[in-house]
Amino acid sequence: MISQRKIIHIDMDCFFAAVEMRDNPALAKIPLAIGGSRDNRGVIATCNYPARVYGVRSAMPTSQALKLCPQLHLMPGSMEKYKTVSKQIRAIFQRYSPLVEPLSLDEAFLDVSDSAHFNGSATLIAEDIRRVILAETGLTASAGVAPNKFLAKIASDENKPDGLLVITPAEVAGFVEKLPLAKIPGVGSKTAERLAQLGLIHCRDIAGCDLAILVKHFGAMADSLLKRSKGIDERPVRTERHAKSVGVEHTLDTDIDVYHDCVSAMTSLWPKLQLRLANQGEQGLQKIGVKLKFSDFRQTTVECQANSVSLEQFLPLLQQAWQRRQHQGVRLVGLQLGFTPPNPGQLCFSFYR
Numbered sequence: 596m597i598s599q600r601k602i603i604h605i606d607m608d609c610f611f612a613a614v615e616m617r618d619n620p621a622l623a624k625i626p627l628a629i630g631g632s633r634d635n636r637g638v639i640a641t642c643n644y645p646a647r648v649y650g651v652r653s654a655m656p657t658s659q660a661l662k663l664c665p666q667l668h669l670m671p672g673s674m675e676k677y678k679t680v681s682k683q684i685r686a687i688f689q690r691y692s693p694l695v696e697p698l699s700l701d702e703a704f705l706d707v708s709d710s711a712h713f714n715g716s717a718t719l720i721a722e723d724i725r726r727v728i729l730a731e732t733g734l735t736a737s738a739g740v741a742p743n744k745f746l747a748k749i750a751s752d753e754n755k756p757d758g759l760l761v762i763t764p765a766e767v768a769g770f771v772e773k774l775p776l777a778k779i780p781g782v783g784s785k786t787a788e789r790l791a792q793l794g795l796i797h798c799r800d801i802a803g804c805d806l807a808i809l810v811k812h813f814g815a816m817a818d819s820l821l822k823r824s825k826g827i828d829e830r831p832v833r834t835e836r837h838a839k840s841v842g843v844e845h846t847l848d849t850d851i852d853v854y855h856d857c858v859s860a861m862t863s864l865w866p867k868l869q870l871r872l873a874n875q876g877e878q879g880l881q882k883i884g885v886k887l888k889f890s891d892f893r894q895t896t897v898e899c900q901a902n903s904v905s906l907e908q909f910l911p912l913l914q915q916a917w918q919r920r921q922h923q924g925v926r927l928v929g930l931q932l933g934f935t936p937p938n939p940g941q942l943c944f945s946f947y948r
């Protein structure tokens with residue numbers, strides 16, 4: 596039964612910055628950010644809490660971050676170091692469940708529905724994972740426990756840093772009722788704005804809405820919006836080696852009208868995609884693609900065959916996608932990798948074990 600799933604979302608607290616602060620405690624007291632330089636149109640990957648006080652946020656252009664906080668200590672960061680810690684925490688997850696879906700280096704969903712640990716208490720499992728991560732890496736993680744993925748993800752964010760929130764099946768209805776639509780993963784600031792213009796602020800505002808009306812305003816997103824607002828999310832936790840595609844995307848703070856900015860946005864996604872690829876391996880890579888979403892919510896994807904991947908290969912695809920914008924701005928940039936599906940026998944075995 597879908598409603599009986601037990602999903603944990605674990606999210607490390609300001610991960611890259613936390614690793615640097617662990618290794619050099621002097622950095623803990625000053626505003627710190629890991630990110631690209633201002634000169635190269637860099638963006639902030641992660642920042643610590645002292646930096647957040649100034650309004651610095653991840654995915655913010657470095658130039659803007661330095662305006663908000665001129666004394667910001669900016670570090671390029673060390674991907675190798677973060678990957679090592681990431682491997683450590685993934686090994687910890689595997690002790691609790693084989694069904695682990697990493698979302699990035701520092702974040703993962705675990706399906707512990709069939710776990711025998713702690714008599715199957717997802718709450719106790721989540722607490723134990725947090726305890727073990729701290730003991731073995733010196734870093735704090737936050738966790739969300741819920742009957743599905745999107746609620747677990749929202750929950751892990753509620754009591755950050757070093758926090759836990761459990762949403763039991765009985766609490767789902769009450770929780771989503773008061774939940775701002777803007778908190779649903781995938782609802783960016785632009786969508787939230789459009790929802791607000793229609794008087795839709797909280798999930799309860801949308802729950803009784805007619806799907807056809809939502810489709811008119813939000814296209815393909817309408818169906819999932821309606822489902823999420825009722826607390827429904829049927830997506831299973833998928834381990835990466837079963838993934839048929841891997842993608843990273845970023846909804847921009849402001850829509851882009853200049854091609855060069857679009858290239859920058861795409862470039863800033865590249866390290867993320869490389870990490871996802873590192874999890875999955877290049878084996879079976881079949882195609883690569885660029886996805887753009889425009890101001891009018893139209894979406895386009897340009898793909899090509901490929902069995903290896905580099906940033907340069909995405910440029911001609913971006914150019915083609917850009918030409919389809921019909922004078923609209925770009926609100927979302929995504930990079931995608933397509934793989935040949937694993938053989939079905941294997942898939943079933945792992946799925947049911």
Ligand SMILES: [Mg+2]
Nearest residue numbers: 606607609701
């Ligand atoms: Mg995190």
